[in-house]
Amino acid sequence: MTGKGIRLELTLNGKRQVATDVPANTSLLGALRDHFGLPGAKNACEQGECGSCTVFLDGTPVCSCLVAAGQAQGAAVGTVEGLADEDGLSLVQQAFVTAGAVQCGFCTPGFLMVVRDLQLRARGRTIINLDDDEVREALAGNLCRCTGYEKVIDAVRAALADPDVPRRSVGASG
Amino acid sequence: MTVTTSTPVHKGIGGSPLRPDGTLKVTGEFAYSSDLWAEGMLYGSTLRSPHPRARIVRIDTSAAAAMAGVHAVLTSADIPGKKTYGLIADDCPVLAIDEVRYHGEPVAVVAADDLDTARRAAKAIVVEYEVLEPVSDMRRAAFDAESPRVHADRADNIVRYQPVRRGNPDAADLQDRVAVVVTREYEVGMQDQAFLGPESGLAIPTEDGGVDLHVATQWLHVDQEQMAPCLALPPEKVQLTLAGVGGAFGGREDLSMQIHASMLALRTKRPVKMVYDRRESFFGHVHRHPALMKYTHAADADGRLVYAKAQLLLDGGAYASTTDAVVGNAASLGIGPYECDDVLIEAYGLYTNNPPCGAMRGFGAVQACFAYESQMDEVAAALGMDPVEIRRINAVKEGSILPTGQRIEGPAPLREILDELVTMPMPPEPSLPEPGEPEPRTRVPGERWELPPGGYGNTTRGEGVRRGVGYGVGIKNICYSEGFDDFSTARVRLEISGGEPIASVHTAAAEVGQGLVTLQAQIARTELGVDHAVVLPADTQVGSAGSSSASRQSYMTGGAVKTACEAVRMEVIELARRKFPELLSDDESWSDIHLADGALHLGAGVATGARLLARLSDVLGTDVVEATREYHHRRTNPLDPETGQGDSHVQFAMAAHRAVVDVDVELGLVHVVQMDVVQDVGKILNRLSLEGQIQGGTAQGLGLALMEEIQTRDGLVRNPSFTDYLIPTILDMPPLNMRILEFADPNSPYGLRGAGEPPTLSSTPAIVAAVRAACGRPLRRIPLRPEQIALVEGYGDEGGEEDV
Incomplete structure (x- = not known):
């Protein structure tokens, strides 16, 4: 496909990045994985059903398999590779490891992005009173085949049990 | 419960150190098999059969081979060595030879510069088929002498027939003790492993003419053993390294792209990567055997089993895969963890032109478990007994003799498991709206308002919702059985x-x-x-x-x-x-x-x-x-082909579930409110991982009970996508309460008992029993469908005998 592709410019995990020769029919997921060297977003269904390819597109979590690469031209894209910093794993990442929410881990990058979004919304007070039922609603678009989700909930409770998050009903199930 | 004597070691056995990965x-x-990359690599693609059964009249690869960027187009004529492979019988063609036997069977493979070109080239291959009538009904495949044979060189469509005969269930002197006899038919649909990481790998040709394959699999050496003869290479020239595996659950026991990518790499002398998309993944691995099962249980007035008979048909699809061993499990564990001296079990594994079926978590024990647990509930109901009590009365224990004649060595604490399960707290009573109250009721923050069946948004106002409770028990053999070392x-x-x-x-x-x-x-x-x-x-x-x-x-x-x-x-x-x-x-x-x-x-x-x-x-x-x-584990023996007698299993593991469900009996929708599980694991080696296995296994059992089925019609797969093949989401999964028992096995390392499969068995019948309790309908086919559950006249009436 050489010579037929587009030039794609993204602000990727905070850095300006360019890929040339990206085939026009490529999804954002395909572009990230095959042209920007970021395979963290996963290719489990490529139909928008499983959430394993979730990335931030201009601050909103999206299924990157459903976004054409060209639609992301010039946009800010955040992937799982951008969650950790020099100080180490983010709170959300550490919570998933510690809680045992990672088994095969194929769904994990997608969950992490959605939970990161929840965390940001909780801090911004655009959501309050996150209890288990609401966490379940929020994560209903992400499939996991290994864990039965129980330890994912544990991880989310831990990740949201942040001093800056209203604590009253966090983790309450009854 | 046994006392742990070893000194705990930091991050050692009994601790829960975190995963190193x-x-x-x-x-x-983490590099999964689909993330791999090599300099100069090509992409492979597979052309698959659109028909469940057809003769291949002609294959023309010339147009595909002539496309720019295409490096190889291979058919069965290009296979370097042996043209078939298989885990037990080598009846599966690497690429179809003269005939296709299932929808999605690989016919040709292509290597090209990029995936898009490879896929277009695969579509450009011309295959002329003479379409034949598929064998898609397993009853016909088994018992109709007029049925076409899936494999012309075989006398019938039976992969394996395994009876298990113990005592004589037809003996006249038994009949005096019989208070109730229950005969029912059950059906299990075709479940998919639905691991999230699609089949994929990277084959790299080596300088000595061999191939290095990086692949997601469950058993590297059995892949190597099957691949080498097909590639006409000595095994040492076929080296495998495990790439990151995105789940397996049995679906990676059989080969998928291993030989194809290696053939292409050897032919092109370039690295070749193959990655299935989700649709292809549904065609690219075997599934759980669908089952038709007829059971008769007879019990005395106290609830003790007098005799049991079972006939199980398991649809193995087009090729043998592991059907042989699945039949062995279904037969030997056919009446579950219950004592009964007079038993006849007949299990058949069949060839059809349906998708091939093989290993999935629970492996033959799952299908039988749904039937025998449903039977235990039916017997209890006929006697007016409590469902837990009838299981306690008949439960196996250490020293019990199974229908195969095998004596259970070491603890078999089913009674202790059940006793523990019934002490676990029940969820609060449902807080459904009062009659006439506007819906949905305003929710008080922090107060749990149970998700209604069908979700918050679009279904019931709560009037037709009824709660039910059900129990399920399962027994699974651990390690390979029947003499396999x-x-x-x-x-x-x-x-x-x-x-x-x-x-x-x-x-x-x-x-x-x-x-x-x-x-x-x-x-x-x-x-x-x-x-x-x-x-x-x-x-x-x-x-x-x-x-x-x-x-x-x-x-x-x-x-x-x-x-x-x-x-x-x-x-x-x-x-x-x-x-x-x-x-x-x-x-x-x-x-x-x-x-x-x-x-x-x-x-x-x-x-x-x-x-x-x-x-x-x-x-x-x-x-x-x-x-x-x-x-090496202790030696086991094959089952006698006539009597099914033999010490065939290494170890047994048991779990029990209780399910609490809310059912909308008007719309036929189910919400699982809570599940509770007790499992004996012998010894906890890593609690965090162990809990994850029990939770994940429970979820897959829930999926089989309520939603997961590959739909086939006349051998054609209708729903190869996550849009239409549904697996449980986080909203489908209820809170799961768990108690783990440690009755050490004196024969195993640390006293451990295999733990990954038992919860998959018992979860399913517990949920179905709970739905039955809520709606009062027989529910003998899983996954459950709304029309089976809904109390609408003329809908959901099932066939099969009622009382005999």
Whole structure:
């Protein structure tokens, strides 16, 4: 496909990045994985059903398999590779490891992005009173085949049990 | 419950150290098989049959081969060696030979510069088919002499027929004791493993004419064993390395793209990567056998089973895969963990032109479990008994004889499991709206308002919602059965690096998500008394570990690592004896030395007055101690083909579930409110991983009960996508309360019992029983459909006999 592709410019995990020769029919997921060297977003269904390819597109979590690469031209894209910093794993990442929410881990990058979004919304007070039922609603678009989700909930409770998050009903199930 | 005697070691056996691959998995750096890349690599694509049964009249690859960017187009004529393979019988063509036998069977493969070109080239291959009538009804396949044969060279469509005969259920003197007889028919649909990481791998040709394959699989050596003859290579020229595995659940036992990518790499002399998309994945691996089962249970007035009869038909699809062994499980465990002296079980595995079926978590025991547990409920209902009580009365225990004549060695604590289960707290009563109250009711923050069946948004106002409670019990064999020696091999090395002792463990065992990689290091820490243990990548440079299947890796590879560590320990002690003979006085024995905290101690445990003798760093110095050991479980025997008698299984594991459900009896929708599970695991090796297995297994059982089915019509697969094949989401899964029992098995490493599969068995019948309790309908086919549940006249009435 050489010579037929587009030039794609993204602000990727905070850095300006360019890929040339990206085939026009490529999804954002395909572009990230095959042209920007970021395979963290996963290719489990490529139909928008499983959430394993979730990335931030201009601050909103999206299924990157459903976004054409060209639609992301010039946009800010955040992937799982951008969650950790020099100080180490983010709170959300550490919570998933510690809680045992990672088994095969194929769904994990997608969950992490959605939970990161929840965390940001909780801090911004655009959501309050996150209890288990609401966490379940929020994560209903992400499939996991290994864990039965129980330890994912544990991880989310831990990740949201942040001093800056209203604590009253966090983790309450009854 | 047994008392743990070993001294706990930091991050050793019994602890819950975190996964060594956890950080890589949360940063996106963990390399799954679909993430691999090599300089100059090509992409492979597969052309698959659109028909379940057809003769191939002609294949024309010329247009595809002529396309720019296409490097190879291969058909069965291009297979370098043997043209078929298989795990038990080698009846599966690498690429279709003259005939296709299932929808999606691989016909040709292509390698091209990029995936898009490879896919377009595959579509450009012209195949002329003569379409034949498919064999899609397993009853016909089994018993209709007029049915076409799926394999023309076979006398019938039966892969395996295995009866199990014990006593005589037709004996006249039994009839006096019989108070109730229940005969019912049950059906199980075709479940898919639906692992999230699609089949994928990277084949790299080597300078010596061989191939290196990096692949997601469950058993590297059995892949190698099947691949080498087809590639016309000696096994040592086919080397495999485990790539990151995105779940397995049995679906990676059979080969998928392994030979195809290797053929293309050998032909093009370039690395070739193949990655299935989700649709192709549904065609690219075997599924769980659909089953038709007819059961008769007779019990006396006290609820004790008098006799049982079962006929199980299991649809193996077009090729044998592991159907043989699935039949063995279904037959030998056909009436479950219950004592009964007069039993006839007949299990058939069949060839049809439906998708091939083979291994999935629970492996033949799942289908039978749904039927025998439903039967236990029916018998209880007929006698007016409590469903838990009838299970307690008939429960096996240590020393019980199974219908195969096998005596259960070691604890079989089903009664204890049930007794524990009934003590677990029930959820609060449903807080549904009062009649006339506006809906949905305003929710008080912090107060749990149960998700209604069908979700918050679009269904019931609550009037037709009824609650039900159900129980399910399951028994699963652990390790391979029927005489198979599925040994495992471990190489363990102990050396000093930077002044600290380091143990490295090398096995070929596939980490598929279950946490084996964590456990191997735990065992090394415990056995060698070191803090630092690393697990090397799994590959074929070390002996076979057997499959990550049958809940067997903790037992078998765990056993191998433990045994190799013991050999290393003995050598270390021998080294110490040679270097420092003065360490012990004449009345002390070198055999009393233990390794702990990076040192040799006389006696076990500081609390018992152990004496520090020497640091490992001083004993080893620059010496490296290494040992490779195989671990074999105790021998088992085949089932007699006529009587089904034989000590066929290594170990048994049991779990029990209670399910609480809300059912909208008008719309036929189910919401599982809570599940509770009790499982005996012999010994907890890593609680965090273990809980994850029980939770995940429960979820897959819920999926089978309520939603998961590959729909086929006349052999055609109708729903190969996550849009239409539904697996449980986080909203479908209820809170799961868990109690774990430790009745140590005297014959297994650390007393452990395999744990991954039993919860998948018992979850399903518990949920179905709860739905039955709520709606009062028979529900003899799973997954349940709304029209079976809804109390609408004329809908959901099922066939089959009522009372006999």
